[in-house]
Amino acid sequence: MNAVAGLRRIGLPRLIVHLSVLLICIIWLIPTLGILVTSFRDPAQITSSGWWTAFSSASQTTASRLADPPAARQEGTNYVISGSVFEAGQGGTVRAFGTRVAAPGEFQAGQPADLGEGETLTVNEDGSYTYTKNGPFESERGRRVYLTIATPPTFTTQNYNTVLTSQGIGQSFVNSLTVAVPSTIIPILIAAFAAYALSWMEFPGRALIIAMVVGLIVVPLQMSLIPLLRMYNEIGTFFGVPSRSYAGIWLAHSAFGMPLAIYLLRNYIAGLPKEIIESARVDGASDFEIFIRIVLPLSFPALASFSIFQFLWTWNDLLVAMVFLGTNREQLVLTGALNALLGSMGGRWEILTASAFISILVPIIVFFALQRYLVRGLLAGSVKGG
Template identity: 50%
Template sequence: MKPLRRFAVHLSALVFVVAWTLPSLGVLVTSLRDRDQVAVSGWWTALSSSSRMQVYRVPEDKGEPVDGRYIVTGSLPGNGEVLIAWGVSSLQPTYFAAGETANLTGGGTLRVEADGSFFLSGTESFARTHRQRIFYSVTAGPRLTMENYANVLFAAGVGRSFLNSAIVAVPATVIPALIAAFAAYALAWMRFPGRWLLRLIVVGLLVVPLQMSLIPLLAFYNSAGHAMGFDPKSYIGVWAAHTGFGMPLAIHLLQNRMAGVPREIVESARMDGAGDFHIFTRIVLPLTFPALVSFGIFQFMWVWNDLLVALVFLGPQDDTLVLTGRLINLMGTNGGDWAMLSASACVASAVPILVFLALQKRVESGLLGIALK
């Protein structure tokens, strides 16, 4: 039974990994394709050939007279694509194969070759007739491009918004981590009246929805800001908001980890004359540092990807708009361009992914310690 159980566990883990990875892979591949390919085929066909329909109007040209006939030559627009079929009517856009000749109304003829070149011939000048339409289907090999990323990265205001997100995310990660570390040590190792009530309040705050407390907090902050004479729409407000929303989880995690430090070590330090500050900075904090880093990573990822708190406390002005807000604006102007939207999503998630990969070992050890506790 053990081999069968082990196989079932591994299979379940593989299914979950694939289910979580495939959407991310699809977004990444879509961001590397042009909008024409995205419109006609799925991302899983990125490495295979794809076909699409196009229409082309012959430019206004009376034609060159040759042996009593007017001839117009040209080439259909394309980029290394191979013509499959073509037609002269929207009802039958692929009626003719490459190289075949179509008889047009009015006595003219039209021939389209596989390389896209066409030959339009008639007994009368084409300047007197309407512009001839050519419907054609082409196939193209896989094409990957970085143009979507260039459009996103070099769009107006993206660089400033990237800096704004960093200004918001870094302090909003460091401040609650430091405050929570001191608070967690006090709840874990210091004896004072009301400690159990503070623990209960911390656990209760874990279940308070952000959206429910955001408006009352904003109203209180605005009234306090006007009373004290400073602009409520500032980085101080968004730092304070993220600190308040992140503190309960940080205190709860760090307290559980600090409470797991062997009591003998702490008591030995007290007997040697060490105070709480020295015990915290030299013994407890180094032992719980992986848990602190784990919280910092998740706090940074949450703040970096946040839009609601940043809009509420900073506003939508261009000089304070964070990266997620800027990318939302790009999506509004490029709502049908899924390739560019995918590139925007990859740009927004690149920094959290790099930070997580850089500190992955710290995160694993910190979460393992919390789980064992």
Template identity: 60%
Template sequence: MQGIAGQRPLLIWVVHLSVAALVLLWTIPTFGLLVSSFRDGDQLSVSGWWTALTATERNIIFRAPASAAQVQDGDQWVIAGNVFEGQTEGEVTAFGFSSKAPAAFAPGQAAEMRRGQVLEVSRNGDFRIASPEEMKGKRGARIFYTSIDPPRFTLENYRNVLFSEGIGRSFINTLTVTIPATIIPILIAAFAAYALAWMQFPGRALLLAVVVGLLVVPLQMSLIPLLRLYTDIGIGKSYIGIWLAHTGFGLPLAIYLLRNYIKGLPKEIIESAKVDGASDFEIFIKIVLPLSFPALASFAIFQFLWTWNDLLVATVFLGNNEEQLVMTGRLRELLGSRGGNWEILTASAFVSIAVPLLVFFSLQRYLVRGLLAGSVK
């Protein structure tokens, strides 16, 4: 016993360190996503979130104005401007006029171009192209420069996500899908779980085995057959169809989870109620449901998170109709088909998880109790 007792502190430390490592592994990417959601899009595309507080070096190509913008200055023709042109100013560390040598000159140096033209770029971004002859051409010269930009943070990413056209409608659509798709399977599963736990009828064990078997069936197998069936009976591409689809996909887990919990309730309570003349329906409504709230809450968390973050089922059963487009579909369109707007992606990620986080933290105290239900006697 002394050896076992002596090992307990070591085991406890191992468990604590393992939990801390898991928390860290999940927290670091989430924190990085949060930081990235406030960063400037140009800086986010060239550097990681861990460099958010340091200056960023960028290699940029700037197209100078065309020859129509030139003015005569003495015996020279001049085109002038600033390479940052309305952007937040940075600091030019090198420049060039050829892609073969984009950083050949230091700020302030005179770079001789073709036809006697001379290019000068100062450290603050001001440039000057001077030519002894009048410049011609519809396109301006290219200026390559290396810029050191200070850290930039903005709320524009969240403005684009929150106030883009149609986002409010999509939010309402998502709630319209999620709330009934969470409540309906809970109601059905609660009745079924009570029947499988306490009521005696032929085929109960077989029915329970079927429910457990359905837990491993991938929902992708049934999407097209279900859609064809719904279309034939007239509920395809409608809210009723997607409610029934989410109900069917969520019922096996709900029944299994609730049945384990209800089966673990004290047998004496059920028997005493039956002796007093209570029917199964009265026992279920007045005794079992109030005692099963932890299990109901734990499943509600899973089902709500699943339906809120769903894109596949919503696309299949609702489509991309503007009037029925959910949040995930709207944010996908806002991001673009190429997925290059990382600042929109990171901001939309936090917008989309705001409601699930609120639900989770409201019900999380019941989660463990519900998941462990029926595991011990």
């Protein structure tokens, strides 16, 4: 018991909690780091080695063909072909070579290899080679050799240039911003007014409305998606609004996010000091003035908390976007464009990783910009609700 008490006094439980949180953060960070590193790597190195080897030389096996026998020169009784196994602009360090695809590293670079029938081949580390035979070469084509080449780490921004210019990701990125920003602002504005009314204004049926808001939080999106779409199409037909427009998806995201927004903001606003509200009313301030000048500034942590949730949800959404915007390339959101890339470029990891990192860049910026308000807003709303 004394030992346990001593461990508690030195803060061992807190240390264990901190280490556990650190471990979880590292586990979540590793895939993101892998995506980031891979998005800047050369495509050839991506296919030959893992991202964790990106800062060291990578070994890959390739094939090359020696010069054709007619280019051989005679030196005494021998015939010699020389040159380089690298094409123009290609580089690297040859570690080993071979003449069979099953044994590409059969011979070490720089050491003469006896190929039989009087033939000797030497491939140096810089790629230069000497192919010797004690008689004329009989074949008309150059001999194929297989090389194990060590290449230095190569990083490039061409992957991002390709994604942003030729794959339509740039337009999809703008489309996602066009969807996410209004879809975050609209429910916050409406929910803030509703939360203040449900917190500090007395009217019949207030408790029933609060109960309905809580109940709407648990309604699955898939159950309400089709009725909402039909309702929107009927209203759009009546007012002449196109069925596939940004207005529709703004309203849809606002409707789906409104219950949670009202619930979070109402709990927070209801926990504000009652004396401040009553003093403002004594001074003659209206409910609108109290809301604008007092409640909104004090509720910024709760507003920021919901902004993070709503923005991340709308930014990563695919289902609602496909229903209300369709799959037209001009209005395709980023998640839809990435989904199309998975089907058309499943083997081009440099394109997929660059696209994926572009898609998570904005949510990361938003989260780190507002994360200091997240816990404060959620905890205050959970313990001060009335």
